[in-house]
Each structure stands twice: as structure tokens, then as C-alpha cells.
Amino acid sequence: MIRLNRLDEEAFLLNAELIKYVESRPDTFITLTTGDRIVVTQSMDEVMRRTLEYHQTKGLLPPTGKQS
Template sequence: MIKLTRLDGEAFVLNAELIRYVERRPDTFITLTTGDKIVVSESMDDVVERAVDYQQKKHFMPMPQRQTP
């Protein structure tokens, strides 16, 4: 999940797994795998950096330990 900001200043959290592509025209448009489009105030580079950082952290998270009876 990545934290972003709508153009009206409202913060929200987006599931980065749903990002299909990001465009700059001049606002930053995020197209999701569902076909929905979201416009955010962050730059295209910032969105990509956050999405990549999310993916990297996701793979480094340790697995929860199972408790044995």
C-alpha cells in the first residue's frame, strides 16, 4: 500500500498491486488494472518510487512464525 494525495489535498492509500501504468499529462494519472483512473498531486517519478519501494519491502518482510502446539 502506498500513501498518495488527491488534487484536492485529500490523502488516501492505494494498493500498489493494482497499478497498471502511470502517466504525466501534466497532472499525474494512475491507471489501475480495473480500468479506473486516479489523478494525484505527486509526480510520476514519486509514484513510481513509492510503488517500487513497496514491492521491495514486501519481499523483505519476514514470514510470521508458526506456533507449535
């Protein structure tokens, strides 16, 4: 789950596994695999960063900036 804010600044948790794609128009729109769309205050890059961090904590992606 990643923490985001709606345009009215209400915080909510989003299951990052449901993200289909993210658009910047100029607000950030998140389209879910269910077809639902959510508009958030975070930038597209911030949503991507939080999503990647979420997947890294699950062990699905290697940590960034570390070499083996």
C-alpha cells in the same frame, strides 16, 4: 499500500498491486488494472519510487543501492 494525495490534497492509500500504468499529462494519472483512473499530486517519478519501495518491503524486489 502506498500513500498518495488527490488534487484536493485529500490523502488516501492505494493498493500498488493494482497499478497498470502511470502518466504525466501534466497532472499525474494512475490507471488501475480495474480500469479506474486516479489523478494525484505526486509526480510520476514519486509514484514509481513509492511503488518500488512497497515491492521491496514485500521482498519482491531487491533493495536498491546494496551489493551482495
